[in-house]
Amino acid sequence: MKSTRYQFEVKSDDMVRIDKYLSECLPDISRAKIKRLIEAGFVTLDGVTVEKAGLKAKPGDQLDILLMLEQDSGLVPERLPLDIIFENDQIIVVNKPSGMVVHPGAGNHTGTLVNALLAHFPPIRDVGAVDRPGIVHRLDKETSGVMVFAKTEKAYRWLVKQFKSxxxxxxxxxxxxxxxxxxxxxxxxxxxxxxxxxxxxxxxxxxxxxxxxxxxxxxxxxxxxxxxxxxxxxxxxxxxxxxxxxxxxxxxxxxxxxxxxxxxxxxxxxxxxxxxxxxxxxxxxxxxxxxxxxxxxxxxxxxxxxxxxxx
CATH class of the missing domain: 3.30.2350.10 (Pseudouridine synthase)
Structure with a gap:
């Protein structure tokens, strides 16, 4: 996956929110995506990683942002039933039915859990791997039961670390x-x-x-x-x-x-x-x-x- 780094010097008369300022500097990038990039650790303020989108910068500060140039995954949102056990702004926990594939692959391009999640929460497309958004673990097609998905890049890294350890x-x-x-x-x-x-x-x-x-x-x-x-x-x-x-x-x-x-x-x-x-x-x-x-x-x-x- 290719990436491009942008650098901006804050030019304003007063303190500014970092997410708002970057969205003005990069009009083709939504403020919501800027926020996700900040949460994922892709933005620095004078060389220090920014952790909160609402943090303010002062005139003369240096902002760096790393943009990942993603390829089109071809994933299509589908309005499919979702048995949601729990959901907040970071994760979604679902009860996967038997017979449902978790993500598209050879022979299964539609009707998967990922297709349903894209319709339920479109921003999940930008979380994790391009072709497997939000996925931190999997269940076999014929296995039913509880699964967790990340809704933000920060949650994705948090969950992946737990599963790995x-x-x-x-x-x-x-x-x-x-x-x-x-x-x-x-x-x-x-x-x-x-x-x-x-x-x-x-x-x-x-x-x-x-x-x-x-x-x-x-x-x-x-x-x-x-x-x-x-x-x-x-x-x-x-x-x-x-x-x-x-x-x-x-x-x-x-x-x-x-x-x-x-x-x-x-x-x-x-x-x-x-x-x-x-x-x-x-x-x-x-x-x-x-x-x-x-x-x-x-x-x-x-x-x-x-x-x-x-x-």
């Missing part, structure tokens, strides 16, 4: 085929891309793959299935699905890593991101966000329970 707590509900070897466990197995099938991940061997760690504990045991709560400590692609399959208890409905013929007719995989705990920008205490278990998954658990009672 593994300071975010995530818990998933997974119904698996069979029974794990122990009621609780920790899986430490590196994950790499399958050299034969590029859409598939595998547990790496002989030093291959990236480190991956998942913890689980048993919630309910059925005759042929087990309900687990899984806590992924790292965030590798398909991590939970790969790790549980490696353990010998693949997720129900996961035809990529488990049975080709699902043991339960569900039309999706039984994996739900239930809980997400993190710190909001500028806050010290953890916030907890939770997505209710979808009715389709609740119905499966109820049916398994009734089967157990009839035995």
């Amino acid at each position: 593994q300071d975010v707590y995530k818990s998933y509900l997974a119904l698996v085929d069979g029974h794990p070897p122990t009621p609780t466990g920790r899986i430490e197995a590196p994950i790499a891309r399958d050299s034969r099938t590029r859409t598939r991940m595998v547990v790496g061997v002989q030093g291959q793959g990236k480190p991956a760690v998942s913890e689980y504990h048993l919630l309910r045991e059925f005759n042929r299935h087990t309900l687990l709560e899984v806590h992924p400590i790292t965030g590798r692609t398909h991590q939970i699905r790969v790790h549980l399959s490696y353990l010998g208890v693949p997720v129900v409905g996961d035809t990529l890593y488990g049975r080709r013929r699902p043991s339960i007719s569900l039309g999706r995989i039984f994996l739900h991101a239930k809980t997400l705990q993190l710190r909001l920008p500028g806050e010290r205490n953890l916030r907890n966000f939770e997505a209710p278990v979808p009715d389709a998954l609740q119905s499966v658990l109820l049916e398994l329970q009734e089967q157990e009672e009839r035995l």
Whole structure:
């Protein structure tokens, strides 16, 4: 991504707001975008990074601004239903439905969560990566549950740092085929891309793959299935699905890593991101966000329970 740096000496008779002054110097750039650039740390006042758009500069001060020349991502806003759990001026937390792709890609150019977010909050287009605006983590297409998106560049950097340092707590509900070897466990197995099938991940061997760690504990045991709560400590692609399959208890409905013929007719995989705990920008205490278990998954658990009672 190309960038251009502009320098301006404040020429006024009095103190001026930095965002207002820069928007006057750069008439093709909206004041809202100037504000986002300030929050992202792309503006300096006499060599010192400006953190607040409302900060004032005096006559003779030197203002520097770095403009990122973004390419057109081609992303199209779409008025699609959004199940919003929480929203403020920094982030938006949603309950992603199963079957919905997070962002456009090969074979999925529309109908994604990003398309819906662009219609709900257009300025998110300028946050984060050009083709993946606002995204700080992802869920697989068939996985439902809680996701957080950044609405500003400052929030984006704040959240990315938390995910990278593994300071975010995530818990998933997974119904698996069979029974794990122990009621609780920790899986430490590196994950790499399958050299034969590029859409598939595998547990790496002989030093291959990236480190991956998942913890689980048993919630309910059925005759042929087990309900687990899984806590992924790292965030590798398909991590939970790969790790549980490696353990010998693949997720129900996961035809990529488990049975080709699902043991339960569900039309999706039984994996739900239930809980997400993190710190909001500028806050010290953890916030907890939770997505209710979808009715389709609740119905499966109820049916398994009734089967157990009839035995």
